[in-house]
Structure formats: structure tokens, C-alpha cells
Amino acid sequence: MRIPVETLIQEYQRNLFVAAFNICGNSEDAQDVVQDTFIQYHTSKKQFNDKQHIKAWLLRVAINRAKDKQRSFWHRKITTLENYNETVVFDNDSEGELLEAVMSLPEKYRIVIHLFYYEDMSLHKISEILKISETNAKVRLSRGRSMLKSMLKEGFTND
Amino acid sequence: MTNGERYKNAFNKVAEMEMKPINIRSIKKKRRQTNHFATVAAAIICVLLIGGTAYAMGKYFGILDFTSRHAVEELPEDGLNLIENNIQETLVDESDESFINCTVKEALCDSETMTIVFEVSSKEKNKYLFVPADALPEDNMSNWSDITEVTAQDYANDKQLQIVNISGTITNDDELGIDSQSMDFYALDDDVMYVYVRCNKESSVKNFDVSWLTTANIYSENIQFDDVVRSTITFTLEDISTLTQVEYLPNSSNPDMQCEIIKAEILQTEIGTYVDIYYTDTKQITNDGLTFRLINSNGEAYQSVGGSGIIYQEDGSCMERIIMNKANLDDTIIVEAFNCYDKTVYGRIEMSIVQ
Numbered sequence: 288m289r290i291p292v293e294t295l296i297q298e299y300q301r302n303l304f305v306a307a308f309n310i311c312g313n314s315e316d317a318q319d320v321v322q323d324t325f326i327q328y329h330t331s332k333k334q335f336n337d338k339q340h341i342k343a344w345l346l347r348v349a350i351n352r353a354k355d356k357q358r359s360f361w362h363r364k365i366t367t368l369e370n371y372n373e374t375v376v377f378d379n380d381s382e383g384e385l386l387e388a389v390m391s392l393p394e395k396y397r398i399v400i401h402l403f404y405y406e407d408m409s410l411h412k413i414s415e416i417l418k419i420s421e422t423n424a425k426v427r428l429s430r431g432r433s434m435l436k437s438m439l440k441e442g443f444t445n446d
Numbered sequence: 447m448t449n450g451e452r453y454k455n456a457f458n459k460v461a462e463m464e465m466k467p468i469n470i471r472s473i474k475k476k477r478r479q480t481n482h483f484a485t486v487a488a489a490i491i492c493v494l495l496i497g498g499t500a501y502a503m504g505k506y507f508g509i510l511d512f513t514s515r516h517a518v519e520e521l522p523e524d525g526l527n528l529i530e531n532n533i534q535e536t537l538v539d540e541s542d543e544s545f546i547n548c549t550v551k552e553a554l555c556d557s558e559t560m561t562i563v564f565e566v567s568s569k570e571k572n573k574y575l576f577v578p579a580d581a582l583p584e585d586n587m588s589n590w591s592d593i594t595e596v597t598a599q600d601y602a603n604d605k606q607l608q609i610v611n612i613s614g615t616i617t618n619d620d621e622l623g624i625d626s627q628s629m630d631f632y633a634l635d636d637d638v639m640y641v642y643v644r645c646n647k648e649s650s651v652k653n654f655d656v657s658w659l660t661t662a663n664i665y666s667e668n669i670q671f672d673d674v675v676r677s678t679i680t681f682t683l684e685d686i687s688t689l690t691q692v693e694y695l696p697n698s699s700n701p702d703m704q705c706e707i708i709k710a711e712i713l714q715t716e717i718g719t720y721v722d723i724y725y726t727d728t729k730q731i732t733n734d735g736l737t738f739r740l741i742n743s744n745g746e747a748y749q750s751v752g753g754s755g756i757i758y759q760e761d762g763s764c765m766e767r768i769i770m771n772k773a774n775l776d777d778t779i780i781v782e783a784f785n786c787y788d789k790t791v792y793g794r795i796e797m798s799i800v801q
Contacts, residue, residue, distance in 0.1 A: 291671045296468060304465045305457040314464035322468055329671070330579065330613045330661050354755045375463045382456040389453070393727070395758050404453040423760060443449055 290341060292329045299342055302406065303349040309401045310353035312390055320356060324349040346406070347416045350398060381439075388438040396431030403428055507632045507640040508552045509563055515630070521554075522772040525717040529554045533681050538657075540677040545569050548614075548660040548677050551640070556687035556715035559769075560622075561644045566612050566660055568637035575602045576639040576662075578631035579613030583665060591633040605636065609665040612639045617678065618657045623648025646754070646769075652685050687715040694779055694797035702793030703783040704729050704736060708763060710781060710797055714772065718751070721768040723781060724759070738766060740773075741780040741794065748773055 303324055307317035327348055328341075335341045377383040389397060402408045402416065410428065414421040435443040447455075509529055513521050533550040547567050554561045568574050575598060578590050583599035593601065602609050616627055630642040641660075658681075663674045694710040706726040713720040723738050739747045754767035777799040783792040 289671065300468065301458070301461045301465065305461050308457070308460060308464070314460070317464075318466060318468075325468070326579075327615070329674075330615050331617060331659070333617060375459050377459055378455060382452055382459065385452050386456040386460065389456075394756070400453075401457075404450045405457055407450065419758070420760065 288335055288337065290338065292325055295328065295341065295345065296325060299345055302342070303345055305405060306346055306398075306401060307349050307353040309389070309397055310350065310394060311356060316356050317353070320349050320353045323352050343412070343416055346402075350416070354394075384439055385435075385443075388435050391438070392431055392434055396427050396434065399424055399427040400431040400435070506551045506565055507563070507634055509554055509561055509642070512563065512630055512632065512640075512642040515632075522716065522718075525554070525715075525772070528556070528687055528716055530683065533683070535658075535679040535681040538678050538680050541675045544662075544675045544677050545574070546612075546660060546662045546675060546677055548658070548679055550658075550679070550681050553683050554717065555647075555683055555685050556717045557650045557685055557689050558646060558713060558715070558720050559644065559717065560624075560647050560656075560683070561642070562656070562658075562683075564614065564641045564643070564658065564660065566614075566639045566641060566662070567635075568610075571637065572605075573608065574610045574637045574664075575605070575607040576610050576612050576633055576637050577665075578639070579611050579629075579661075581611065583609055590631045590639075607636060610637075610662050611665055612641065612660070612662050614641055614643070614658060614660040616643065616645065616656060617659045618655070619645075621649070622654060622656070646752070650685075653682060654685075655680055655682050687717065690714045693800045695800055697778075697796045697798055700793045700795045703795055704792045705764075705783060707781060707795055707797070710779070712775065717772065719770045719773045719775070721770065722765055723768065724763055724765050726763050735785040735788070736783060736792070737786040738768060739782050739784065740768065740770070740775075741782050742773075743776065747782065 300321060303321045304314075304317050307320035308314060311317050311320065324345055328345060333344070335344065375383075377386075389400060392400065398417065399413055402413045403410075408416070410421050410424045413428075414424040417424065419427075432443055508531070510521060510526075530553045531551065533553055535548075535550050545568060547569060549565050550562060551565045552563045566576065568576070577585070577598050581590065581598060583602070584597050587593040587596050587598055587601055596604075598609055601607075612631070614629075616622070616624060619627070624645045624647050627643050627645040629644075632640045632642070634640065658679050660677045660679075661674050662677075666673065690713070692712050692714075694712065696707050696709075699706060706728050708724040708726060710724070711722040713722070721740060727736070737753075739750060741747055748770050750768050750770055752769035754765075754769075757765045757767070759765055779797050779799075780794050781797060782794045784790060785792070
């Protein structure tokens with residue numbers, strides 16, 4: 288099955304943007320990643336089983352593109368997280384602290400934490416998207432949580 | 447409030463403040479900017495040195511013509527013999543209303559990379575002006591052809607042609623282990639476009655099938671899925687390169703490196719040198735920009751033509767691939783760790799080949 292790209296932009300632009308932001312750490316690169324991901328879908332003739340299959344594919348493409356961009360020698364923009372904490376108004380301090388703490392994690396923990404808490408994905412699904420073993424995904428989630436616990440005033444429970 | 451709710455609220459706030467609406471037109475603009483960064487400077491030189499010659503001789507625009515456009519990429523002499531130019535493709539599917547033909551003109555592959563040039567031509571002559579996927583009517587024709595000082599729109603109006611965006615993709619990318627495909631375009635005639643595709647691949651089989659989808663659409667600001675004409679061809683490529691693999695180990699450790707180098711595995715083919723550096727991210731700074739380069743005997747860095755980014759290993763260590771033009775490395779090499787953001791050099795380490 289295929290879904291028109293305009294529909295996918297409506298439904299998944301935010302998911303792709305925050306996943307890319309999680310890796311790139313700045314909105315300009317994240318925006319580029321989202322656009323490139325939809326272009327790849329648009330020009331591809333790949334058939335999908337269902338909507339969840341499309342979403343998983345888009346996320347995987349976006350994550351890979353964000354990683355490429357992060358390491359690219361040609362295209363590198365740096366915006367410190369402090370700048371975001373100045374411009375983004377959070378409902379309470381703990382959300383800002385959480386964002387800062389998450390973004391300070393090593394990338395390999397950060398993206399697993401993101402897929403688990405933002406996308407509500409199972410460890411099995413995360414391992415499929417990141418092409419790592421389920422055990423590895425579990426270890427990364429556990430280490431990421433431990434690091435967040437030590438960084439956050441309010442702690443970080445395992446819910 | 448659960449962690450999940452806090453997490454979603456925090457990132458949704460960033461999205462609300464920072465995410466911009468997108469449409470197909472803005473996607474094209476972004477793509478255009480990225481492409482031009484790599485090719486626009488070379489395009490003018492190419493007009494003078496290559497484009498005119500190739501066209502005058504009635505030849506196609508091949509891999510060497512494209513690599514000559516990219517100042518950082520020069521194909522080594524012994525890689526020339528690996529270029530295949532007699533590849534038989536099979537048309538497996540096309541839209542009913544398709545007005546394009548696509549053929550494979552050249553391919554060059556080794557165990558690690560694949561470069562292919564396709565020729566996309568119109569079934570009906572003197573009707574269309576082919577432009578790259580990311581080109582807009584206001585773009586200058588010199589960006590993808592030997593025609594200068596005129597925009598695509600003016601040129602098309604003058605010759606009463608319809609502007610058609612040409613693009614394509616390797617569709618069995620998962621099967622071949624391809625993460626991303628970089629592309630370039632060059633037109634030798636109004637309706638004949640050459641598409642250059644280069645990608646890294648993980649599949650190391652010697653013979654492999656490639657499925658290529660060409661897309662074409664008459665330019666529109668609001669292109670819909672059904673407006674795109676598609677044509678899929680398949681063909682088989684053979685990796686006839688010779689692969690050698692050696693391993694280097696550190697002679698000593700250097701705490702200034704900010705990481706512990708475990709080993710370097712170096713793959714070499716007629717086309718390139720692929721340096722896989724395995725290391726332990728002891729200070730957890732990989733994501734702060736830690737990266738590597740090889741230093742030659744004159745103390746200068748070898749030019750990198752690409753890289754993999756960080757690849758995490760099952761045991762928790764990291765690997766980063768540096769791709770270079772083919773280089774003859776000594777039995778002892780120097781690896782330098784540096785920060786790719788601010789260019790701070792952390793330190794160097796000497797490594798010796800394992801006999």
C-alpha cells in the first residue's frame with residue numbers, strides 16, 4: 288500500500304522532526320532531515336504492508352539521515368541547547384530539565400530513550416528500527432535511564 | 447505525570463516552537479541547495495573542459511565526466527578498468543502514460559561502494575526540457591548542462607518545451623545494505639538527462655541485482671503522487687575488484703586522544719581505501735564531535751571523500767569508517783583524533799601493521 292505524501296506530512300512530520308532533533312540537536316538540520324525523508328518516500332515506489340510499516344520506515348530513514356548529517360563534513364550547524372531553553376517556553380521547569388538531560392546523553396542511549404518514551408515502541412520494535420539486537424536495545428534503555436536518574440532533580444522512574 | 451508524558455510534552459514544545467510547515471516546493475528548494483553546494487562550483491569548469499567535448503564527440507556523460515566535476519573525487523588510474531559499460535537492463539514496470547526511457551550507461555563497484563550512471567531520455571522528441579529532481583524553473587541551466595546564462599523557464603518558453611523533473615532511486619536498497627544515495631545530474635540535450643548515483647553498500651556478494659526506479663513529472667508547485675511517471679529497470683552488476691584487508695594495532699596509548707583506539711582495519715580496492723577505526727569511547731565524547739583522520743609521512747592529513755558516522759558495536763565499542771581515494775599506506779600509520787565541530791586536535795597515535 289501507499290499513502291499520499293501530503294497525508295504523511297500531516298500525520299508524521301512532528302514524529303520525524305523530534306526524532307531528527309533528538310539526534311541533530313538543532314532545528315535547522317532536523318527540518319532538512321524531515322524534508323529529505325519525505326522526498327525519499329515520494330520518489331520511492333516501495334510498497335508497505337500497513338500504516339505502521341510506513342511510519343517505521345520513515346523513522347528509520349530519518350534517523351539514518353540525521354546521523355549522516357550529524358557527521359557530515361559539509362553541513363554542520365551548532366545551536367546550543369541553552370538557546371532552546373531561552374526560546375522554548377515549557378509548562379514547567381522539569382520539562383526543560385528533562386530535555387536538557389536527554390540531549391546530553393550519548394547518541395546511542397538518546398535515540399533508544401526517544402523511541403521508547405516518545406513513540407511508545409517496544410524493545411523489539413526499537414531493535415528492528417535501529418538494526419541492533421533486542422538485548423542491546425534493553426541495555427541502552429537501562430543505561431540511559433540510569434544516567435537520567437542521576438541528572439534530574441525529580442529523578443526518572445522506570446515507568 | 448509519567449516520564450513518557452513529561453518526555454512528550456518537552457519534545458512537543460520544541461516542535462511547536464521550531465518546526466516549520468513544509469510543502470513539496472520547499473522540499474525541492476532544500477534539495478537544490480544541498481546539491482548545488484557540491485556541484486555548482488565545478489559546473490562552470492565542467493562546461494569548459496568536459497561537457498562540450500563529450501557532446502561534440504557524440505558520447506554519453508559517464509562516470510569520469512561526473513567525477514571530474516567533483517573536485518574532491520578523482521578516480522585512481524587502476525580503477526578505470528573496473529568501469530562496466532555494457533550492462534543489459536530489463537524494463538520490469540512502467541506507468542501506462544510513461545514518456546521516458548531509462549538505460550544504464552556505466553557502473554563501477556567494489557565490495558564497499560557502487561557508482562552508476564543512467565541515461566534518461568524522452569520517448570517523444572522536442573517536447574520536454576529535462577531538469578534535475580530538485581531544480582526549479584528559475585534555476586540557471588548551467589547548473590546541470592552546458593547552456594549558460596538562461597533560466598530553465600526562459601529556455602523552455604523560448605523552445606516551447608514542458609519542464610520535467612527527473613529523479614530516481616535504487617529500490618532494493620535494504621537488500622544491498624544502502625543507507626543513502628547521493629546523486630548528481632547532467633543534461634547533454636533538452637530531453638536527455640544523465641543521472642549519477644553513488645552509494646556505500648554492505649552487501650559483499652560478487653554478483654548482485656539492482657532495481658532502479660526513474661521518476662519524471664511535469665513541473666508543478668503542487669505535485670501529487672499520481673502526477674509522477676515511473677519506470678523500473680533491473681540489471682546485474684559484478685564486483686570484479688580485488689580486495690585486500692590489513693589490520694593495524696596501536697604501538698602505545700595516548701590519553702590526549704580522548705578515546706582508546708583498539709585497532710584499524712583497512713580495506714583496499716582499486717577504487718578506494720576504507721579505514722575502519724575501532725575505539726572505546728572512554729570519555730563519552732563521540733557525540734561531541736570526536737572523529738579521526740589519517741596523517742601521511744609529511745604530517746599532512748589524507749583527504750577524506752566520505753565517512754560512515756559512528757557505528758556502535760555489540761560489545762559497546764565504536765567504529766568509524768573513513769573513506770579515502772586509494773592510498774598506499776606504509777606499515778606504520780598515524781591516526782589523529784580531532785573534533786569535527788571546532789577542529790580541535792586531541793592527539794595522535796602511531797599504529798603498526800599486523801604481519
